[in-house]
Amino acid sequence: MKNRWLVTLLLLFFLLEGGLFPWLLPAPVPEGFAVSPRLALVGILYASMLRNRNLGVATGLILGFMQDIVHDGPMLGVHAVGMAVAAYAAGTAGMRVKSGFVLPFFLLAIGLALNDLAVFSLYRLFQVMDLSLSDFFARQLAPTLLFNLLLAVPLYVPARKWLSNVPDKRDEEPA
């Protein structure tokens, strides 16, 4: 039941990404720099870290495909791969990190960076853009990470409370 609510919430997050954030983003982002809101991915990473890795990977795939379809990416599956990889990595590492306050954010940052890197490298591989790696790091990844971590901090405590008080299903999988 809680999983169902979680997926609904993540869908809502996804709608907010395209619908609300264009109005919320700090207006003076300098020309050439880009901040992309990844609220849904933050939610997915929390779900994957604190609750169930498989759930995270599955919702990552679904929302990633939704992103590619709804916002008309150059090809299907790019964000799906990025989000699934990020969720898998965060979930795998999160299994070993149950407490602490700094480490989860470190994992979160890694997950967000993994997604963006995967998307960037796939776009480069298929030659749909010519952004250089250094420009990508300085102009996209850094501001995006900063913005999303700021977004993620207030969500952490409610997420941990809500997500991790049920018996953990991760232990079923052979590690």
Add this chain to the structure above:
Amino acid sequence: MFRLLGNKKLILLLACLILFIALMGLTLNDDGRMSWPEKFVKDTVSYGQSLIYIPIAKMSEFVSNLASLHLLYEENAALKSKLMDYARDTARLNQLEEQVARLEEALAFTERQKKQNRYIWHYADVVSASPDPNVPTININKGELDGIRVNMAVATTDGLIGRVASVAPFYSTVQLISAIDYHDDASKAIAATVKGKPDSFGMIERMTKDGYLEMNKIPATDLLEVGDVVITSGYGGVYPHGIEIGRVVSRRVGDFGITHTALIEPFANLNGEQLRQVFVIEVPEP
């Protein structure tokens, strides 16, 4: 050392990877055609996004209106003088239209030739903007059933902002001109000319990092100057003639020394953010 992946998982992972790469390769350059599951997902999600975006856009406009309340008097005066201009222009337009119709008659224009400059402007609300900066698109609430087709030009009251990239029954996606890139086959260069200098020619092929449009292939003898207003020329068939794009800010000799390159500051807001209404421009088919 713990094992990150079991053998079975590794094979599964590799299979997934191959599957995804194949999927990406197959869906690359699909000319905006969508399969029915894609259409379904797009319409459903866009509807959800519109429930958020449109009220917030209204609210934001209301707030900014309140903030600019003290400018109301000046704005009113400016609008009144615009209205006078408009009345004068309308009289002149009627006259010119009559004249054009007479001349077209005299030159035995076909129906198709007569119609080709009478664009239909479809008004549409924006329902969401892409969060991915590498894919600058917006979704609008008009689709196939409203007569929107792939590759129609899209503009705001300021100027050209892009073209329709894909169409679902009720919603469609607009690729903004900030996505223009000669590395990307999915974006289309804009054939452009200068307002008042119909012999000028250039191709807008790229957006620079600092937000200017790069217009290439301008003949060295071209009359284009800094400060000129650049409009679409209608050559190339994607963008119809006469939509304003921006103002020339600089001109220099191009990379190969044969043609010139100009930088153009676009009139419209191309951030894809905080756009409310756009117009889709339909060129009537015979």
